[in-house]
Amino acid sequence: xxxxxxxxxxxxxxxxxxxxxxxxxxxxxxxxxxHVQDGFIVGLGSGSxxxxxxxxxxxxxxxxxxxxxxxxxxxQAMMLAVHCGVPLTTLNExxxxxxxxxxxxxxxxxxxxxxxxxGALTREKIVASAANLFxxxxxxxxxxxxxxxxxxIPIEVLPFALPTVMVxxxxxxxxxxxxxxxxxxxxxxxxxxxxVVDVDFGPVDDVKELDLQLKLxxxxxxxxLFVGMADVVYLGKPDGFEKLVRK
Ligand code: 5RP
Numbered sequence: 001x002x003x004x005x006x007x008x009x010x011x012x013x014x015x016x017x018x019x020x021x022x023x024x025x026x027x028x029x030x031x032x033x034x035h036v037q038d039g040f041i042v043g044l045g046s047g048s049x050x051x052x053x054x055x056x057x058x059x060x061x062x063x064x065x066x067x068x069x070x071x072x073x074x075x076q077a078m079m080l081a082v083h084c085g086v087p088l089t090t091l092n093e094x095x096x097x098x099x100x101x102x103x104x105x106x107x108x109x110x111x112x113x114x115x116x117x118x119g120a121l122t123r124e125k126i127v128a129s130a131a132n133l134f135x136x137x138x139x140x141x142x143x144x145x146x147x148x149x150x151x152x153i154p155i156e157v158l159p160f161a162l163p164t165v166m167v168x169x170x171x172x173x174x175x176x177x178x179x180x181x182x183x184x185x186x187x188x189x190x191x192x193x194x195x196v197v198d199v200d201f202g203p204v205d206d207v208k209e210l211d212l213q214l215k216l217x218x219x220x221x222x223x224x225l226f227v228g229m230a231d232v233v234y235l236g237k238p239d240g241f242e243k244l245v246r247k
Contacts, residue, residue: 024139024236025049025103030056031234031241032101032135038066041094043127044081045102046074046120049137053101058084071097073127074120075191091130100131104138104233105224108147111136111233111246112207116154116224119179119188119196125222128229136233140242143235147207147225152177152198154224159195161219166197168217172210174199194221 029052036042036057044054054077060066062085069089072078081088102124106114113136115121128134144151155176157165162178169176179188179196187195204210211225233244 020238021139021141021236024238024241025137026052026236027241028137028139028234028236029053029101031243032137032232033057033060035099035101035133035135035232036060036066036068037098038068040068040098041089042068042070043097043100043102043131043134044070044072044077044086045100045127045137046077046118046124047103049103049139050077050101051080053137054080054086055084058086061085061087069094071100071127071130073102073123074118076118076120091126095130097127097131099133099135100128101135101137102128104136104142104226104230106147106149106151107136107138107143107230107233107235107244108145108207109143110228111230111244112147112228113226113230114147114151114153114224115226116156116196119154119156119190121154121196121224122156122190122192122194122222125226125229128226134229134231136230137236138233139236146203146205148201148204152200153204153210154179155197155199155214156190156192156221156223157195157197158219158221159193162195162197165217165219169197169199169214172201172213174201176200192221
């Protein structure tokens, strides 16, 4: 009987954590959207926190009549933007963007990131690199001392190269696992037709060096390490938000 009640207590705590995290993510997103100005071309990130950003941009367009166009980083972002009435454009028309706003899986004190939980890392990195200002939205549970602590690093891999890339990742002391698809049998396939490998390197001392090593492997399309890219991070907290700016 005692166990039964303590189990209930735990699930209530878990529920409360989920609720505050959602509220915190939303707060961070609303704050980040204040960077959006009339006429801006904005990179639209992927994931649940970036979804709040897209919804809020749609509201701004609807209520304030702002002229904004978005470059989506994934099929998910594209469909949501259409649903929210955010006009879309491409890097062909706008190779340089005013702003990009996206989520993150882990954030260190130098604002280096792990991204790619949703498998959109390659387009996310390209769009971020095209933006004059790259803003991250997340809740405070995403911050860590060292990237890779209790978290894998996603890597997008050309399917043809997968077996060789797996060997090379093990040579770099990583533990790679091919990401399985949800709702389908076999591997997860990115919007670019590639595979995602999640690699456990443990806490990483030098993220720039690791990123370089990974990019040297033939068949690695992109890594989920975003080093020195984020300019501003809005971290949602249980009772507010914190703004971090890259030094
Ligand atoms: C997708 C991403 C996401 O931005 C990242 O996984 C964070 O997602 P969420 O806001 O749902 O926690 O990089 O590839």
